[in-house]
Amino acid sequence: METIVFALLNGVIYGLLLFMLSSGLTLIFSMMGVLNFAHASFYMLGAYFAYTIMGATSFWLALFIAPILVGLVGAVVERYGLRKVHANGHVAELLFTFGLAYLIEEIVKIVYGKTAVDYKIPSLLDFPAFTIYGASFPAYRMFMLFIAIGMLVGLWFLLKKTRAGLIIQAALTHPHMVGHLGHNVPLIFMTVFGIGCALAGLAGVIAGNIFVTDPAMAVLMGPIVFVVVVVGGIGSLEGAFLASILIGLLQNFAVGISASFADIFWFTGLSPTSEIGDITVSSLAPVLPFLLLVLMLIFRPRGLMGEQEL
Amino acid sequence: MSIKTAAFAAAVSVVAVTAAQADIKMAFIDPLSGPFGPSGEAAYTSFILEAEKINAAGGVNGEMIEVTGYDNKINPKESLVQFQKAIDDGARYIFQGNGSSVAAALIEAVNKHNKRNPGDEVVFFNYAAVTPAFTNEACSFYHFRFDAHVDMKMAAITDYIKGQEGIKKVYLIGQDYVFGQAVAAAAESMIKEKRPDIEIVGNELHPLGKVKDFTPYIQKIISSGADAVITGNWGADMQLLMKAAAESGSDIPYLTFYGGSKGAVAALADGAIDRLYQVTEAITNLETSDEQNALVEEYKERFPDYDYYYHRAFNAMRMFKAAAEKAGSVDPIPVAKALEGLTIDEAYGGQVTMRAEDHQAQQNLYISTVAKVGDGVTYGVDNVDYGWKLVEGGSIDAASAEQPTTCEMERPE
Secondary structure, eight states, rough: OOHHHHHHHHHHHHHHHHHHHHHHHHHHHHSSOOOOHHHHHHHHHHHHHHHHHHHHOOOHHHHHHHHHHHHHHHHHHHIIIIHHTTTTTTHHHHHHHHHHOOOOOHHHHHHHSSSSSOOOGGGOOOSSEEETEEEEEEEHHHHHHHHHHHHHHHHHHHHHHSSSHHHHHHHHHHHHHHHHHOOOHHHHHHHHHHHHHHHHHHHHHHHHHTOOHHHHHHHHHHHHHHHHHHHOTTTHHHHHHHHHHHHHHHHHHHOEEEEEEEEGGGGGTTTTSSSTTBBHHHHHHHTHHHHHHHHHHHOOOOTOSSSOOO | OOOHHHHHHHHHHHHHHHHOOOOEEEEEEEEOOTTTTTHHHHHHHHHHHHHHHHHTTTTTTTTTTEEEEOTTTTTTHHHHHHHHHHHHTTTTEEEEOOOOOHHHHHHHHHHHHHHHHTOOEEEEEEESSOGGGGGTTOOOOEEEOOOOOHHHHHHHHHHHHHHHHHHTTEEEEEEOOOOOOOOHHHHHHHHHHHHOOOOOEEEEETTTTTTTHHHHHHHHHHHHTTTTTEOOOOTTTHHHHHHHHHHTTOOOOOOEEESSTTTHHHHHHGGBTTEEEEEEEEOOOSOOOOOOOOOHHHHHHHHHTSSSOOOOOOOHHHHHHHHHHHHOSSSHHHHHHHTTTOEETTTOEEEEOOOTTBBBEEOOOEEEEEETTSSOOOOOOOTTEEEEEEEEEEEOOOOHHOOOOOOOOOOOO
């Protein structure tokens, strides 16, 4: 029972964090038509910026300033990089974001060193929030949960309830029509790219200290975010949300299961000491999202909620 | 450039200047970046400091030592590339320790190189890769290990558990590669033999260096009802495991090989006291000479990010020096032959002997736990006020720590 409660809590928090990353990516995808390989790099930038700002001032300031800075970097990348490359088609854009990811990683290595930086959680939140079944649950994780829910509500409100959101949605699917109506479509695109990057930056700010802030964090997070976007259905925010929570729960629950293949497939006569029978579900946890990706592409190529096939 | 890297670069560049007239080139092939970068850097700086000391005292047979770092990103394939680079740069002595997967690849590469290039041999000084096979079935004349291997350390841990009546359930967690598997196997067989009443309630292997949040694993440990956890985790995997353990607020003790990994004590802080245990060849809070304490302090001053931890690195350099002087040569084969059976006094009152049959160093081992500075502890670690303190009866002499070997070594003429 306690395993289920904790896996639920941790799974939802991790899932919401994934959504923070993938919502930006999926918005940008709808806009550009290609996956932004550098998206997880903005997540990393968020963590490093927050580390620097926290060192100089406080975590609370970093919480606001770091995502804005990352958003500005994103906007600059869109305005002076992607927009120029766009003229040369999708392949050029894809390669551009691919190169950008490496560039950002190398710059981070030069500026901050090759090993992890000591980005700590604020001492104000460094206490157990509550204790259930003999294990305490850190307050900072609850804080992450609230920030993520706040972001979710904010994004939903912006896109669905405001006029700006209406124009953004229209511009994503029918840019020419929106342009003819007199809106500045390139500006909208730049803003969307900036907001997407800022969301990734925010995820970095709140996750960098609970996980690890090092130059490899983008490379580790990137593939999972792609899985979320593809499983959720390219371009669908609702799908990305479902897929994020699904993958968050899947990974956390899998770690908690000690059953081995021999236990599950006992009817095939698989021996628990054999190479395959010895594999436990928990050791497979890191692979499960990718298994889901492969299965999804085979059986439902448009993803959970996507409207178009890949 | 951050302050940290700048300080590290400055500290290392001092060596680079004096190294211009180096005669003995040694290559340090280990991770100097990524999640295990700190483990590599802490050892690299230890070798560098001792090389400086030896050079300042007149060198080895009058010749100067130069230690050069090669970043292998803890990848066996990358290590072979760096190994070739080191040989091309003139290195004939290789230091490596982080990752038995890397050590296995290097042993094979060294053996192959020596077979193909008679008269131009390379010797591998392993200071931390502790899979037992390297000094048993896979032993090599060109490989010397200065750290106690898994079975030796696990024997120390299980002897300690034997006396702890309160421990009825043990949980094993480790990294999923040859080393972690060796730790789990040793723990299982030794606990069964020494305390058959203990139930092993979990045997978990997680991917090496990939897990960023150990909370689900800690949750599993707590719900298993374990009274103690045994782990061989090191580097970031040790630090993050302790970070998650601290967050959970549980007070299950951790019996570790590498609780001294950077950041583990700081992650637990007060929670580490009588809860985090490690088995090592030395701790800085043992009784010793003023000279050794001065060395510990000098290390901390030069490399403030790290602590004097790799005592075996210093021992390895001193044994190399003693062997070269005994052989009257700094060439690999005479040095290797002189190292066999060689004994030196080490700084904490014991002796280190390089057992000739399998090239496994035999030395005292110590089980220690964390205590507050002042509470029988002089030197803290991780820049916090907590340091390692010997547990009662935690001192194991070299003879008791010794384990048999199955090594059948082929020696060159």
